[in-house]
Amino acid sequence: MIRKSALAALLAALALPVAAVAADCSVVVESNDAMQFDTKEIVVDRSCDEVTVNLKHVGKLPASAMGHNWVLTKKDDMQAVAADGAAAGLDNDYVKPNDDRVIAYTKVIGGGEETEITFDVSDLDKDDDYGFLCSFPGHWAVMQGKFVFAE
Ligand code: CU
Numbered sequence: 001m002i003r004k005s006a007l008a009a010l011l012a013a014l015a016l017p018v019a020a021v022a023a024d025c026s027v028v029v030e031s032n033d034a035m036q037f038d039t040k041e042i043v044v045d046r047s048c049d050e051v052t053v054n055l056k057h058v059g060k061l062p063a064s065a066m067g068h069n070w071v072l073t074k075k076d077d078m079q080a081v082a083a084d085g086a087a088a089g090l091d092n093d094y095v096k097p098n099d100d101r102v103i104a105y106t107k108v109i110g111g112g113e114e115t116e117i118t119f120d121v122s123d124l125d126k127d128d129d130y131g132f133l134c135s136f137p138g139h140w141a142v143m144q145g146k147f148v149f150a151e
Helices: 002-015 074-088
Strands: 019-021 028-031 041-045 049-057 073-075 102-105 113-122 128-131 144-150
Touching: 019 028, 028 041, 049 128, 074 128, 102 113
Parallel strands: 019 041, 028 049, 041 144
Antiparallel strands: 049 113, 073 102, 073 128, 128 144
8 A cells, every 4th residue: 555655656756747837827937047947837727817927037147148038929939939039129128019929928137136927818729839938139949948728
């Protein structure tokens, strides 16, 4: 009996993805001076009509040098959104103004700062493939992950 439950616990631990699971339809994402998010996958409950993302920058570098934002798009749009965002500049938070491909985004923050965005997901196709990224120039290739709606 004990061995069986220990095995089950081990299997459960092995199956755990490196995911930030959103309780109460909100999630905290950390970013740092090493150009990293602390998660590669954000999982949100399908029942959520709105999602809140709280972005923290736990580093020390200023936004001009190591700024980060959090941008949500369809997976297929990530590269183009990042390219257009980089061209749009810091004044636009590295997001092309009125970009229809951008579902939600935060402003760009520097070390020690945090910001938050709440957005409507009720009209999204929850079976589609979504991704999040930082659109600061040069960051999106490593600062990205999956955004998934789960049961
Ligand atoms: Cu970044």
